[in-house]
Amino acid sequence: MTAKIETRDLSTYYREKAALKGVTLSIPERRVTALIGPSGCGKSTFLRTLNRMHELSEGVRVTGQVYLDGEDIFAPHVDPVEVRRKVGMVFQRSNPFPKSIFENVAYGLRVAGERDRAVLERCVRESLEAAALWDEVKDRLHESALELSGGQQQRLCVARAVAVRPEVLLMDEPASALDPIATARIEELIVTLKEKYTIVLVTHSMQEARRISDQAAFLYLGEMIEVAPTLELFESPREPRTQEYLRGRFG
DSSP: OOEEEEEEEEEEEETTEEEEEEEEEEEETTSEEEEEOSTTSSHHHHHHHTTTGGGGSTTEEEEEEEEETTEETTSTTOOHHHHHHHEEEEOSSOOOOSSBHHHHHHHHHHHTTOOOHHHHHHHHHHHHHHTTOHHHHTTOTTSBGGGSOHHHHHHHHHHHHHHTOOSEEEEESTTTTSOHHHHHHHHHHHHHHTTTSEEEEEOSOHHHHHHHOSEEEEEETTEEEEEEEHHHHHHSOOSHHHHHHHTTSOO
């Protein structure tokens, strides 16, 4: 199985405190990798290092390597903006811009310099279709995105992320603030998206990880404790701490 992203001995520090400690992980291409573990174990920090978003916070430094298609994203010649174009992100809470539905999706394309209206319209439609939202909003494209439901707003954020044609999608608990019906739509969407994208998903829901991921990685206190195909990790974990976490002993 081809690795899309590989981390080697990756550590992340908030000033002097280590949030990640020597994490090595291979993330397979066009699969869903779920990161599980208790709050504060480093899952979101790990996610943010994969597209250099940690650099937007003060006092954060990283050691080790992150390879995207074999290239170290921290190499001096690598532009972090280009890394973030290739590695898009969807956050825990939907964050649509106070603009129209159309302009939310077109935003990244416009920033990249696209001005052709026909190209924008095609890409917006394709992105909304990819996010399973087109049929619900095709007659409302010029209405405010803030008028959409929470689940629709989160799918809009997915559409905005895929509009710039990334290769990887990072998802930080994308369904945690949604009701069960909207959560099911997001999970169905993730399963569909992995046909085109490599997906790394942070989730607190063991059921969600089990339902939709191909590989699961358990982090605890900044360390990578165990990585395995999802069903293998859930049904026959090797590490005692993984067993205790899955049994609800802590977290």
